[in-house]
Structure formats: C-alpha cells, structure tokens
Amino acid sequence: EEALENPLLDTMEQIASEFSITREEQEAEKALEIASKLAEKFKQAFGINYQIVSANDAKDLLRNSPTPYREQAAFYYQNKVFFVEGNFNSDTVLHEYAHPFIKAIQKTNPALFEKLYYSLGATTEGINIIEGLLEESELKKEGKLEPGSDRFKEEAIVRAIELDGA
Secondary structure, three states, X not given: OOOOOOHHHHHHHHHHHHHOOOHHHHHHHHHHHHHHHHHHHHHHHHXXXXXXXXHHHHHHHXXXXXXXXXXXXXXXXXXXXXXXXXXXXXXXXXXXXHHHXXXXXXXXXXXXXXXXXXXXXXXXXXXXXXXXXXXXXXXXXXXXXXXXXXXXXXXXXXXXXXXXXX
16 A cells, blocks of 8 residues: 655654654753752752853863863862863862862861871772873973872862762
C-alpha cells in the first residue's frame, strides 16, 4: 500500500523534530538548573555574590590578574564567584564557594590551614591532587601557581573538598 501524503502531518513531524532534545541535552539542562539553584543557595547562605559570564567577559575580567582566564569553568575573583556560561556544574559551584572559606582559614588560623594541606599528602587522593597541580603549574607559562605557596595550597585543599563533595 502506498502511504498517503499528508502535508499537515509532515509539517507537524518537522516541528516536533525541531523541538525535540536528546537525553544528553536534557541531562545538561538539569545539571545547569541544579548548579544554578545551588549557587543561589550558597549566595543567600554565605553572602557571597556570583555572576554568570561569557568566556569573553571572563578573559576581560582576568586580563590583568595574576591568573588569566584559561578556559576554566569558573573562578573566584574580587570577592565574587564567576561562572562561565555553558561550562559549569554543581561540582564547579562547590569548588568556587570553597575558596573564600579556605582563604578565611588561611588568614585566621594558619596552623589549621597548613594542617589541612599537609594532611592531603597522607591520602592517595590528596597526593594525586597535589601532583596534578604540580603538573598543571609546569605546563602554564603565566598565571601558574607556585608550588608551596598559599595559593597553591588553597587550590589543593579546594580540589579535595570538590572531590569529596562530588
């Protein structure tokens, strides 16, 4: 039997296909929704503002900073968390909001800060984090984290928090 041609049916199928989204797109949309809600909760709870910016805006913001933009999903800069549009998730939110707390510990309780960093070396995950940071630092020409510096230690601790929270 020959299929009957129905222009209305063809048009409806075309419209439906244009508006359908894949499972991956659905999951990405859900992950973004969760990350955005988590960022809003952290903003309200901790009083630390955030902003979603484009990659170009991120480059402009960090142009004169010690750590220029290198395609990272987010960054903490001038007491504010910045998320790069289409590039962040709930792990990123946790990571960036951990920075101000670890900075506060470093300033108010340096002994605890040092203990947190050195206790990373007692775990396989911590050793992997530190070694990964050392490798990243070697690869970067500018904006690298100096091994042993407070900024290096802070990033290692924050990555451990992110890993533990994931």
